[in-house]
Amino acid sequence: MDSWSDYYNRRITHHQTTYLEEEQLYGHLLDCVRTEAPEELLARFRMLFIEAGGYADHAVWQALKKIVDSPFVEKDFKFILNRSSYIFINHWLMQPRLHSAIPELVALFDANPSGLGRSRTTQRLRDLVRQFRTTDQYMALKRMAQVVSQTPEGTANGGSTLGTLIRRYPCLYNYNLLTTDSTDEQRRRVRQIKRHVQRQFERDLAQYATFKLLQGDIPAEQPKDLRSSKNPTLLSDRRLDRALQQFGGKIDGSNTYHDLAQRFLTYSSHARSYQGFKTDLYEYLTDSVDAKYGNRQFNQRLYSHLQTILPEHDEHQLNDVLLIGTCRKLLNFLVVENSQCPNHAIFVDLTGNLGITATIGLLLKIVLICRKVKPYLEKQFAILFKHYETCTRDSVTWLIDSLENLNVAFSINFGSLSL
Numbered sequence: 001m002d003s004w005s006d007y008y009n010r011r012i013t014h015h016q017t018t019y020l021e022e023e024q025l026y027g028h029l030l031d032c033v034r035t036e037a038p039e040e041l042l043a044r045f046r047m048l049f050i051e052a053g054g055y056a057d058h059a060v061w062q063a064l065k066k067i068v069d070s071p072f073v074e075k076d077f078k079f080i081l082n083r084s085s086y087i088f089i090n091h092w093l094m095q096p097r098l099h100s101a102i103p104e105l106v107a108l109f110d111a112n113p114s115g116l117g118r119s120r121t122t123q124r125l126r127d128l129v130r131q132f133r134t135t136d137q138y139m140a141l142k143r144m145a146q147v148v149s150q151t152p153e154g155t156a157n158g159g160s161t162l163g164t165l166i167r168r169y170p171c172l173y174n175y176n177l178l179t180t181d182s183t184d185e186q187r188r189r190v191r192q193i194k195r196h197v198q199r200q201f202e203r204d205l206a207q208y209a210t211f212k213l214l215q216g217d218i219p220a221e222q223p224k225d226l227r228s229s230k231n232p233t234l235l236s237d238r239r240l241d242r243a244l245q246q247f248g249g250k251i252d253g254s255n256t257y258h259d260l261a262q263r264f265l266t267y268s269s270h271a272r273s274y275q276g277f278k279t280d281l282y283e284y285l286t287d288s289v290d291a292k293y294g295n296r297q298f299n300q301r302l303y304s305h306l307q308t309i310l311p312e313h314d315e316h317q318l319n320d321v322l323l324i325g326t327c328r329k330l331l332n333f334l335v336v337e338n339s340q341c342p343n344h345a346i347f348v349d350l351t352g353n354l355g356i357t358a359t360i361g362l363l364l365k366i367v368l369i370c371r372k373v374k375p376y377l378e379k380q381f382a383i384l385f386k387h388y389e390t391c392t393r394d395s396v397t398w399l400i401d402s403l404e405n406l407n408v409a410f411s412i413n414f415g416s417l418s419l
Contacts, residue, residue, distance in 0.1 A: 022067060265369055293354055334346060334363065
């Protein structure tokens with residue numbers, strides 16, 4: 001298996017094989033990034049990994065040669081190349097004016113090397129780089145390049161792929177920009193980018209909501225940016241207005257989603273058993289499902305699925321572990337099973353029959369009673385995004401609209417946005 005844990009363990013237990021050579025390579029790249037401009041670093045990266053020959057520093061080239069000759073290189077090289085790439089990328093992420101170098105670096109992997117590559121090491125390296133283009137690490141690099149190179153406004157072309165919209169959805173970053181071997185530094189950078197994009201979206205959404213509230217009665221002296229507030233989503237104004245009302249307003253005339261969640265938690269705390277809690281949970285969820293759709297078969301399927309969740313604990317008292325486990329299994333049922341079996345037929349059926357806003361509302365009800373599963377829901381949408389990211393936007397409008405609604409729902413219920 002070419003897992004991260006295997007690679008890590010090999011570095012710990014067999015460090016005399018390539019550990020020292022890897023550290024020599026990383027140390028060299030770190031020295032370069034501190035003193036050289038992006039153009040020089042890109043040229044260096046191309047010569048070392050893409051051309052794979054003629055590198056000026058002989059000692060570094062010999063270290064790379066030993067890495068390539070390792071019996072584990074087929075399994076390990078994706079981790080080595082990924083870390084080498086991020087030594088440059090992490091440095092450039094600290095300076096917004098250097099962000100444009102990141103997509104240039106990622107584009108190098110699609111460049112054809114010049115010359116035939118006569119040495120065995122050169123041919124082997126080129127083969128390994130070609131193989132790298134099939135890995136999760138490479139796809140995460142491409143998404144990172146997309147995030148830093150594109151602003152949300154430049155997203156009108158429906159013929160482009162879903163993947164080009166990744167910047168719009170910070171809730172996906174942890175699972176689509178990072179891999180098992182991501183360093184603490186990478187994770188810190190992604191958190192910073194996520195916070196920045198999320199806050200900007202919340203500011204734009206608050207400005208739009210304020211504009212709509214005052215629309216028709218905005219005095220001439222009102223600030224210009226407020227008088228011309230744009231819809232920050234890919235939803236139509238009508239759909240966004242509905243989402244704002246749904247996720248921030250009173251959905252039953254007197255209660256918001258947050259109110260209903262708090263009421264449910266108070267009521268269910270008196271449940272005599274876990275079985276009783278599941279019955280209460282069924283009522284809580286189906287209360288907001290359109291009766292015509294629910295009575296056809298959905299409500300019965302939901303009830304049956306709830307009975308299959310941790311039945312061995314039915315006579316026990318509810319606790320945090322049971323609550324988290326129940327909500328995770330519910331999200332598997334309603335959204336997608338897992339990355340190995342990305343079955344999401346029920347989610348597609350829900351969005352097509354209940355409507356996308358109501359479907360996201362159903363998921364929101366679950367997350368509001370167990371906030372610890374919010375990252376799990378984000379992971380599930382990341383699975384769907386990966387599954388469809390090479391499809392044209394026009395062919396997955398249901399998923400785009402779902403992610404846009406999710407952005408709005410999270411901003412109102414978990415962010416700083418207050419309506």
